[in-house]
Amino acid sequence: MFLQTIDILGTIAFAISGVSIAMDKKMDAFGVLIIAFVTSVGGGTMRDVLIGVTPVAWMTNMTYVYVIFAATIFTVIFRRKINYLRTSLFLFDTIGIALYTVVGIQKGLAIGLHPIICISLGTMTACFGGVLRDMLCNEIPVIFRKEIYATACILGGVAYFVLSQFPIEDNVIFMVAGSVVITVRLIAVKFKISLPSLYKA
Secondary structure (H helix, E strand, C coil), X not given: CHHHHHHHHHHHHHHHHHHHHHHHCCCCHHHHHHHHHHHHXXXXXXXXXXXXXXXXXXXXXXXXXXXXXXXHHHHHHCHHHHHHHCCCCHHHHHHHHHHHHHHHHHHHHHCCCCHHHHHHHHHHHHHHHHHHHHXXXXXXXXXXXXXXXXXXXXXXXHHHHHHCCCCCCHHHHHHHHHHHHHHHHHHHHHCCCECCXXXXX
8 A cells, every 4th residue: 555655656746747848848738648647657667567567557557547637637737836836847756756766676576576676677667757758858868868867766776675674664664765866866966966978079
């Protein structure tokens, strides 16, 4: 139940992020909904396909579909207020990757995958929806730029497995690992920390 709650919260965060970008690109209502949908479930779909869980989660649980529709309508109606509360798409995107990272890791653990594979699965769950969103919006995906994005997910995943070695409740581990992802990304953006570029002018 707790894991599904995290998954739903991640879906909402990414739907808001997707709607905001789509509206910035002046897409029509159908385009906005598609971008919201792809951003929300793209990573989870890839994850489920890779681990052999079919049909994928959103096809067997209509809650995800309803949540995406509701988040889309909410964001369209209250877009001005949402923009006032944040400086960019950054906040909701960061919340989304944090929540989806821990969900992906837990899915991997549930089928007995190695910790390194679980972290990879969590990172993919967190990032792939954003990659699809950016590609459809004709942008270079954030994960392929210098911003600390996937790295934050990996560090959150490492924190998850370090904490799991201690007698700590799973719910606490989820929250701390997610907080690591958010904190790393916040610090990286605030202090303009980025990975080195291989491009030489």
